[in-house]
Amino acid sequence: MKYLMTTAAALCATAAWAETPILTVYAGDYFTSEWGPGPKIEAGFEEICACDLQFSTGDLMPRLLLEGQRTKADVVIGLTTDVTAKARATDLFAPHGQDNTALTLPIAWDDDTFLPFNYGHTAFIYDETRIDTPPASFEALLAMDDDIKIVIQDPRTSISGLALVLWVQSVYGDQSAEAWAKLAPKILTVTKDWSASYGLFTDGEADMVLSYTTSPAYHMFAEDDFTKKAAIFPEGHYFMAETVGKIATTDVPELADAFMAYVMSADFQVMIPTANWSLPSALPADQWPDGWAQLPLPETVLFYSETEAAAVQGEAIETWRATLSQ
Amino acid sequence: MARNAQPISTCTIAGPIAAGTVFMLILAALVAVGAQAQWPVRFGVADWAALRFTVWQSFLSALLSVLFSIPVARALARRRFAGRAVLVTLLGAPFILPVIVAVMGLLVVFGRAGWVSQGLALFGLPPLSIYGLEGVVLAHVFFNMPLATRLILQGWQAIPAEQFRLAGQLGLPPAVVFRTLEWPVLRQVVPGAFALIFVICLTSFAVALTLGGGPRATTIELAIYQAFRFDFDLGRAALLSLVQLGVAGSAAVIALWVLPPITAHMGRDRTVQRWDAQSTGMRLLDTFWIVLAATFLLVPLAAITASGLIGLGQMPVQVWHAAWTSLWVATLCTVVLVALALPISIWLAQARWGGAEALTLIGLAASPLMIGTGWFIIINPFASPVSLALVVTALVNATMALPFAVRILMPAMRQVIAEYGRLSAGLGLSGFALWRIVILPRVRAPLGFAAGLSAALSIGDLGVVALFADGNRATLPLQMYRLMGSYRTDAAAGAALLLLAMALGLFWICDTWGRRHAES
Numbered sequence: 001m002k003y004l005m006t007t008a009a010a011l012c013a014t015a016a017w018a019e020t021p022i023l024t025v026y027a028g029d030y031f032t033s034e035w036g037p038g039p040k041i042e043a044g045f046e047e048i049c050a051c052d053l054q055f056s057t058g059d060l061m062p063r064l065l066l067e068g069q070r071t072k073a074d075v076v077i078g079l080t081t082d083v084t085a086k087a088r089a090t091d092l093f094a095p096h097g098q099d100n101t102a103l104t105l106p107i108a109w110d111d112d113t114f115l116p117f118n119y120g121h122t123a124f125i126y127d128e129t130r131i132d133t134p135p136a137s138f139e140a141l142l143a144m145d146d147d148i149k150i151v152i153q154d155p156r157t158s159i160s161g162l163a164l165v166l167w168v169q170s171v172y173g174d175q176s177a178e179a180w181a182k183l184a185p186k187i188l189t190v191t192k193d194w195s196a197s198y199g200l201f202t203d204g205e206a207d208m209v210l211s212y213t214t215s216p217a218y219h220m221f222a223e224d225d226f227t228k229k230a231a232i233f234p235e236g237h238y239f240m241a242e243t244v245g246k247i248a249t250t251d252v253p254e255l256a257d258a259f260m261a262y263v264m265s266a267d268f269q270v271m272i273p274t275a276n277w278s279l280p281s282a283l284p285a286d287q288w289p290d291g292w293a294q295l296p297l298p299e300t301v302l303f304y305s306e307t308e309a310a311a312v313q314g315e316a317i318e319t320w321r322a323t324l325s326q
Numbered sequence: 327m328a329r330n331a332q333p334i335s336t337c338t339i340a341g342p343i344a345a346g347t348v349f350m351l352i353l354a355a356l357v358a359v360g361a362q363a364q365w366p367v368r369f370g371v372a373d374w375a376a377l378r379f380t381v382w383q384s385f386l387s388a389l390l391s392v393l394f395s396i397p398v399a400r401a402l403a404r405r406r407f408a409g410r411a412v413l414v415t416l417l418g419a420p421f422i423l424p425v426i427v428a429v430m431g432l433l434v435v436f437g438r439a440g441w442v443s444q445g446l447a448l449f450g451l452p453p454l455s456i457y458g459l460e461g462v463v464l465a466h467v468f469f470n471m472p473l474a475t476r477l478i479l480q481g482w483q484a485i486p487a488e489q490f491r492l493a494g495q496l497g498l499p500p501a502v503v504f505r506t507l508e509w510p511v512l513r514q515v516v517p518g519a520f521a522l523i524f525v526i527c528l529t530s531f532a533v534a535l536t537l538g539g540g541p542r543a544t545t546i547e548l549a550i551y552q553a554f555r556f557d558f559d560l561g562r563a564a565l566l567s568l569v570q571l572g573v574a575g576s577a578a579v580i581a582l583w584v585l586p587p588i589t590a591h592m593g594r595d596r597t598v599q600r601w602d603a604q605s606t607g608m609r610l611l612d613t614f615w616i617v618l619a620a621t622f623l624l625v626p627l628a629a630i631t632a633s634g635l636i637g638l639g640q641m642p643v644q645v646w647h648a649a650w651t652s653l654w655v656a657t658l659c660t661v662v663l664v665a666l667a668l669p670i671s672i673w674l675a676q677a678r679w680g681g682a683e684a685l686t687l688i689g690l691a692a693s694p695l696m697i698g699t700g701w702f703i704i705i706n707p708f709a710s711p712v713s714l715a716l717v718v719t720a721l722v723n724a725t726m727a728l729p730f731a732v733r734i735l736m737p738a739m740r741q742v743i744a745e746y747g748r749l750s751a752g753l754g755l756s757g758f759a760l761w762r763i764v765i766l767p768r769v770r771a772p773l774g775f776a777a778g779l780s781a782a783l784s785i786g787d788l789g790v791v792a793l794f795a796d797g798n799r800a801t802l803p804l805q806m807y808r809l810m811g812s813y814r815t816d817a818a819a820g821a822a823l824l825l826l827a828m829a830l831g832l833f834w835i836c837d838t839w840g841r842r843h844a845e846s
Contacts, residue, residue, distance in 0.1 A: 010594060029811075030812055033644060060697070061555075062558060066711075070706060140692065155536060156552040189457050189535075189539045189540060190540040191536045195426070196532070198815075219608075277812070320541070
């Protein structure tokens with residue numbers, strides 16, 4: 001009898017739990033770590049949605065492409081600007097339903113499928129205690145002494161590496177090969193991903209590293225270290241953003257819509273800088289956390305739309321590979 | 327003689343079944359990937375360059391690893407000194423380190439800002455630059471020389487003590503002892519070790535790229551990674567995986583062809599005494615090689631430990647969860663490995679060709695990404711691949727560890743068959759009793775070594791799990807990469823130290839379990 005009651009109670013509990021709708025959010029791998037934005041987003045959204053937000057992390061694009069229509073995702077967060085074309089082609093996504101004019105990005109954004117929730121730009125980071133005269137422009141970077149060693153990422157395996165190749169392409173166009181040839185003797189090595197490059201830089205193996213304009217913020221706000229700086233170039237810096245998209249076949253469309261609205265809310269946006277070490281996509285600079293508005297950012301921002309990027313990307317990578325292989 | 331050994335009556339079916347399972351695991355993944363592909367695929371100029379570089383660096387890395395390991399193994403085989411057991415255990419360490427950790431450790435010593443460069447600066451010399459083919463080979467020797475040393479040492483120790491005693495009584499000079507006793511063993515062990523390391527280096531990519539200094543050092547594995555995770559071009563991924571399997575297969579066939587038929591020695595398992603190596607010159611020579619190898623291996627490890635100690639306190643609690651996850655993945659992997667390796671090795675030990683185990687090398691050349699993606703495609707229609715991620719990881723890790731395990735177990739298996747095959751058959755021993763009474767006690771030492779290696783490899787592996795790991799199911803290496811990816815370099819170094827400690831701990835437990843019995 002006692003057993004029966006326990007079972008009944010357990011069943012009721014399960015039933016009650018089952019009534020709470022679940023929003024399944026696919027997210028990039030780093031997202032749900034203790035120091036990532038995931039836990040805060042989960043807590044913040046569950047406060048207003050009367051639902052259970054469940055993150056499922058992993059390699060986003062391969063996973064979506066492999067799962068296809070069988071995907072269990074309701075929302076996908078963390079698709080970078082270089083994969084939106086591929087993500088769009090899956091026909092898995094529905095319009096995001098938010099007002100793009102509320103965005104505060106440095107570029108115009110008219111995509112109604114993928115909604116940016118953060119942004120940043122590629123930049124070369126240096127340690128001011130080790131470099132006396134940092135380059136003030138891309139030209140100056142190319143003209144630097146060959147003894148200054150830079151570490152970059154491979155455009156074939158890393159999104160920041162790809163952004164660098166597109167950056168050089170957008171600044172130098174037809175002269176990209178010459179630009180790479182000038183840069184080549186200064187490139188200490190190329191790593192598979194951003195982490196390895198940044199590790200080489202912080203270990204003192206390299207003098208400069210390809211990273212993001214927001215990287216110094218981490219050192220400033222998390223480590224009280226003010227020696228790491230981003231070299232800002234008047235030629236412009238390449239724009240990168242991470243986006244969120246709604247899956248068309250979701251069984252909880254209202255929840256998914258509510259989540260898209262939450263992404264645009266000040267609650268969400270204000271935690272992006274310190275949780276994600278990037279800039280919020282829909283928050284005026286005067287509302288950024290303390291100190292963030294003082295971060296040096298580029299005046300000119302370069303960006304290829306996904307169709308433009310698709311047109312130049314292959315050749316730009318091959319130019320990079322061929323020049324650096326010599 | 328092993329080639330005419332009586333088949334032991336229990337192992338004839340289990341071996342082919344286990345080997346077939348592994349073969350199907352890889353083949354099914356390749357077919358699944360290929361079936362989803364858009365054919366035809368291009369294989370361009372850049373791919374040919376990558377293929378040439380891959381083969382060349384693997385060849386050099388394997389050659390130097392083996393050449394360096396022969397005098398070291400010889401010295402370790404001839405000498406008994408305090409700390410020898412610890413040194414032999416630590417020999418397993420570089421091999422199981424996550425590559426990025428090992429690269430950082432190497433750069434502390436050999437990098438531009440490293441200790442060697444700082445020493446050179448004292449004399450006004452420019453810093454050392456290892457970026458290029460030399461850096462790639464240096465790192466691969468660091469990873470694989472210890473493994474070669476262990477394998478060759480094992481061969482050396484298989485020479486029965488009685489033979490050295492006889493040589494001592496006859497007063498044979500060292501050169502003759504080498505020619506009659508040691509050279510035949512080397513001839514059996516070295517080509518296999520070479521082939522194994524060659525295939526391991528074939529699939530290297532993060533190390534090759536980072537220390538190779540750029541796209542000159544592109545390997546086939548990098549192109550496979552790019553095809554899977556960046557371009558999502560499954561056809562190209564499948565084709566490149568096939569090319570890689572083809573190169574490894576050729577290496578396996580060559581090893582098979584080069585290796586002589588192996589003869590087992592009879593001995594009474596006494597401790598070896600070397601009457602031929604007592605001279606001062608010999609002692610100095612052996613000391614030189616041991617000190618050189620120990621310095622080369624232990625200094626980068628010390629650097630990793632030093633930077634890790636600072637970070638231990640900064641590790642978030644998730645690292646401990648991940649450590650727990652990794653621990654049980656490694657345990658599962660080891661159980662699967664033992665279940666596969668024992669029947670396969672006794673089956674192959676009865677084969678006529680000396681290098682039959684080289685065939686398992688093909689499994690090692692299968693890209694973990696290819697196997698992972700293939701099984702994702704296969705599982706997806708029936709179940710959520712994410713919920714099976716850790717089981718798949720353990721299976722794939724076991725497949726990767728199999729070539730090592732089989733190579734380690736084969737000599738002992740051959741010996742069991744040669745010495746006890748007929749007797750067991752005569753007594754009618756078969757099945758479980760045969761394993762329990764005859765085989766297992768006699769292969770316990772290599773089994774412990776193989777199990778330890780597999781557990782340690784599995785702890786340090788990142789390959790498959792990255793594709794479908796859930797936030798709550800991260801393994802320790804994945805967690806370490808996440809820390810690195812969020813600027814937490816110190817905490818990541820702490821996690822790397824924990825990883826190193828766990829891998830070595832597991833390796834030590836298994837290895838000691840095997841050796842304690844063998845030496846009693």
